[in-house]
Amino acid sequence: MSPPDLVRFAFTAVLGHRLRSALTLLGVGIGVTAVVLLTALGEGARLYVTRQFAALGTNLLIVLPGRTETSGIAPLVGGTPRDLTLQDAEAILRRAPRVRRIAPLAVGSARVGYRERRREVTVLGSTADLLEVRRLSVGIGRFLPPLDLSRGAPVAVIGPTVQRELFRTENPLGRPIRVGDARFRVIGVLSGKGESLGVDMDDVVIVPVASGMALFNQTSLFRILIEVRAHPEIEAARLEVLRILTARHDDVEDVTVLTQDAVLSAFNRILGALTLALGGIAAISLSVAGLGIMNVMLVAVSERTSEIGLMKALGAAPGGIQRVFLMEATLLSAAGGFLGLAVGYAGAAVMAHFLPALPASPPLWAVAAALLVAGGSGLLFGVLPARRAARLDPVAALSRR
Amino acid sequence: MIALSGLTRHYQVGDQMVRALQDVSLEIPDGDYLAIMGPSGSGKSTLLHLLGCLDRPTSGSYRLDGREVATLPEGDLAAVRGRTIGFVFQFFHLVPRLTAAGNVELPMLLGDVPAGERRRRAAQALEQVGLSDRADHRPDQLSGGQRQRVAVARATVMRPSILLADEPTGNLDRASGQEIIALLEQMNRDGLTLIVVTHDPEIGSRARRVVRLVDGRIVHDGAPGVTQR
Numbered sequence: 001m002s003p004p005d006l007v008r009f010a011f012t013a014v015l016g017h018r019l020r021s022a023l024t025l026l027g028v029g030i031g032v033t034a035v036v037l038l039t040a041l042g043e044g045a046r047l048y049v050t051r052q053f054a055a056l057g058t059n060l061l062i063v064l065p066g067r068t069e070t071s072g073i074a075p076l077v078g079g080t081p082r083d084l085t086l087q088d089a090e091a092i093l094r095r096a097p098r099v100r101r102i103a104p105l106a107v108g109s110a111r112v113g114y115r116e117r118r119r120e121v122t123v124l125g126s127t128a129d130l131l132e133v134r135r136l137s138v139g140i141g142r143f144l145p146p147l148d149l150s151r152g153a154p155v156a157v158i159g160p161t162v163q164r165e166l167f168r169t170e171n172p173l174g175r176p177i178r179v180g181d182a183r184f185r186v187i188g189v190l191s192g193k194g195e196s197l198g199v200d201m202d203d204v205v206i207v208p209v210a211s212g213m214a215l216f217n218q219t220s221l222f223r224i225l226i227e228v229r230a231h232p233e234i235e236a237a238r239l240e241v242l243r244i245l246t247a248r249h250d251d252v253e254d255v256t257v258l259t260q261d262a263v264l265s266a267f268n269r270i271l272g273a274l275t276l277a278l279g280g281i282a283a284i285s286l287s288v289a290g291l292g293i294m295n296v297m298l299v300a301v302s303e304r305t306s307e308i309g310l311m312k313a314l315g316a317a318p319g320g321i322q323r324v325f326l327m328e329a330t331l332l333s334a335a336g337g338f339l340g341l342a343v344g345y346a347g348a349a350v351m352a353h354f355l356p357a358l359p360a361s362p363p364l365w366a367v368a369a370a371l372l373v374a375g376g377s378g379l380l381f382g383v384l385p386a387r388r389a390a391r392l393d394p395v396a397a398l399s400r401r
Numbered sequence: 402m403i404a405l406s407g408l409t410r411h412y413q414v415g416d417q418m419v420r421a422l423q424d425v426s427l428e429i430p431d432g433d434y435l436a437i438m439g440p441s442g443s444g445k446s447t448l449l450h451l452l453g454c455l456d457r458p459t460s461g462s463y464r465l466d467g468r469e470v471a472t473l474p475e476g477d478l479a480a481v482r483g484r485t486i487g488f489v490f491q492f493f494h495l496v497p498r499l500t501a502a503g504n505v506e507l508p509m510l511l512g513d514v515p516a517g518e519r520r521r522r523a524a525q526a527l528e529q530v531g532l533s534d535r536a537d538h539r540p541d542q543l544s545g546g547q548r549q550r551v552a553v554a555r556a557t558v559m560r561p562s563i564l565l566a567d568e569p570t571g572n573l574d575r576a577s578g579q580e581i582i583a584l585l586e587q588m589n590r591d592g593l594t595l596i597v598v599t600h601d602p603e604i605g606s607r608a609r610r611v612v613r614l615v616d617g618r619i620v621h622d623g624a625p626g627v628t629q630r
Contacts, residue, residue, distance in 0.1 A: 012499065015498070307494075309494075312479065312482070313482060314511055314555075315482045315483015315484065316511045317475070317479040320511060395456050
């Protein structure tokens with residue numbers, strides 16, 4: 001039989017027992033649906049985490065003073081590391097073309113008060129660009145104004161927790177607060193962001209970086225956050241920043257420049273493995289569906305014994321008979337595969353609709369693998385019944401009615 | 402031209418050896434009209450299966466058109482069946498999900514005849530058996546006689562040289578049976594070797610030659626008139 005004839009003939013045979021075919025198809029369909037949906041979930045989780053990191057800025061470089069030695073042994077030369085100064089921060093912004101924004105960060109803890117209410121709060125000294133670099137957003141009022149790095153100003157932006165604790169229902173805008181010994185005027189309130197990179201951004205007071213350093217009598221910055229223009233350039237930017245700072249520090253490499261990528265790729269690997277595991281579990285149901293195909297094909301062979309005998313009498317060689325039944329099994333599994341694909345994609349779309357945060361879309365490799373396994377199991381599990389059909393003795397087969 | 406010599410077919414049923422055919426020698430020239438008769442269990446079906454290359458003898462020789470086929474491998478045997486032999490069965494053996502035309506096309510489908518030619522030849526074969534208007538009917542929409550006529554069309558569509566009919570009227574009423582016999586005899590007049598297995602003496606008596614089997618042996622081979630019992 002020529003291939004198109006074979007397909008057509010097998011198709012009429014599959015249609016010959018509709019309910020049985022439909023049930024088998026459903027079995028394969030459920031298997032493929034499971035693979036598509038579960039891998040979509042896993043992939044969704046991976047993308048979700050990636051995006052959370054992106055929300056912090058995957059283009060982020062973090063400069064910290066001192067050299068972090070993984071060996072745990074303090075550097076022998078250089079003694080105490082040089083301060084990470086505002087001039088260093090300025091130099092980075094001026095001389096590193098791959099850097100888009102920087103936000104120097106001074107951190108301290110101070111007692112913050114308004115009238116009789118006081119609260120111990122983390123105080124961040126930074127610049128206007130912190131808003132963009134850390135993807136913060138302002139609820140009411142405005143963020144720090146753009147100032148020269150070295151100029152302080154008696155203005156502060158407070159987190160929503162601070163607002164609630166100090167001002168209750170009062171409008172904080174324009175009100176004076178005490179931070180340590182200094183006075184600041186509240187110009188804005190952050191909208192809630194929750195914890196990010198270990199700091200509860202709802203419970204902070206942000207002041208201009210020079211004011212912050214003066215407040216805590218610091219000569220060194222705590223961190224410099226750097227936003228790189230493009231993600232692919234992040235490693236080049238890291239080396240650039242390191243070179244600039246090393247040059248400024250008398251050719252001693254006494255700062256550490258970290259990327260977020262290292263952390264992110266670890267997460268990626270873990271969640272990728274999770275997706276693979278979920279896909280594997282779903283594949284088990286697919287192999288069960290393969291057994292269903294085998295069962296149905298065995299029934300078909302015994303039911304159509306006399307037809308097989310007839311085909312032999314009409315000149316069909318054993319190979320030809322085997323191909324007919326293999327084609328039937330493959331048709332069943334392929335149709336089930338496509339059904340499962342359709343349902344799986346629909347399910348993923350529904351999931352994405354109701355859980356927009358979880359971008360559930362099945363990875364292509366999983367879809368390809370599911371279809372391949374479905375088609376393959378049809379072939380594999382079809383072999384036994386097909387061979388049984390091919391080996392039937394024509395005389396015995398014909399005597400069955 | 403069929404030449405059987407010393408053909409024997411034994412098979413094992415449980416611990417008993419059944420000698421279905423013993424030392425059968427027979428020559429059937431092209432275009433002959435032969436009836437194989439005998440009581441049930443006499444080996445006539447076994448003989449038909451051997452003639453139709455559906456079965457292989459335990460020993461002996463079967464030469465078909467000068468070629469020894471008794472020892473051919475299954476694949477070659479299938480090809481011989483497809484090209485040289487047409488079968489008509491007592492229970493029609495039509496494929497229920499295929500139309501009359503589809504059933505007639507089946508041997509051509511298996512024989513890799515191109516689709517266009519298949520349709521043309523199937524229509525022609527159905528016309529020959531007077532069923533052109535039933536081409537699109539499924540077997541369950543046809544009467545017994547019509548079904549057997551579809552089977553005859555299917556058996557002859559590959560233009561075989563031998564037509565084997567196993568009790569072709571056994572499942573039909575008298576009138577339909579006679580129509581089928583007339584149809585088969587027409588095919589025989591057109592040059593086909595016709596071999597009919599039957600226990601119906603009336604049908605047997607119409608053949609040019611009757612071979613009578615008892616217990617796996619030929620007890621009579623000759624003109625039907627001479628047959629007793």
